[in-house]
Amino acid sequence: MADRVAPKGYSLAQIVLHWTIAALVVVQLLVNEDIQDAFKDRTDGEPFEGETGALVHITVGLTILGLAALRLIIRFTRGVPEPHDTNPVVVNWLGHGAHVLLYAFLLAMPLTGAIAWFTGIELSAELHELGRLILIPLILLHALGALAEHYVFRTNSLARILKSEPPQT
Numbered sequence: 001m002a003d004r005v006a007p008k009g010y011s012l013a014q015i016v017l018h019w020t021i022a023a024l025v026v027v028q029l030l031v032n033e034d035i036q037d038a039f040k041d042r043t044d045g046e047p048f049e050g051e052t053g054a055l056v057h058i059t060v061g062l063t064i065l066g067l068a069a070l071r072l073i074i075r076f077t078r079g080v081p082e083p084h085d086t087n088p089v090v091v092n093w094l095g096h097g098a099h100v101l102l103y104a105f106l107l108a109m110p111l112t113g114a115i116a117w118f119t120g121i122e123l124s125a126e127l128h129e130l131g132r133l134i135l136i137p138l139i140l141l142h143a144l145g146a147l148a149e150h151y152v153f154r155t156n157s158l159a160r161i162l163k164s165e166p167p168q169t
Contacts (some may be wrong), residue, residue: 009165065110
């Protein structure tokens, strides 16, 4: 099988998924306290009365899981642009590592949250909460890295995730 040529940019689907998942993660952070309260109530034996914030958190979390899985499928089938060879090697290495971690968290967070919510397993809830404390700085580093590539290293990395590239023929 011949090696596939990496695309020059991201597809419209990849870009829409990237920004949709990013927005949904922000929603998750905004309704985090609601789901924590609802989970505590459930573990204390109180009935769940369908608090809106908790229901939003559950629904959005499962949506993120599905969209992240779809994004990974597209990533593996279509490919992604190569890192810029003008960047220092460590920058590209850190960028790759950040992407691997982000995908891992986009899958692990909804899974640990769902396991905690639907089974009441406290360890899963604790892992979910610990994951949140790691995910937030990871997202900030990802955003800072994109800005650094654009403004410091003068690459088109930021532009690639804002404007789609037509498929190569």
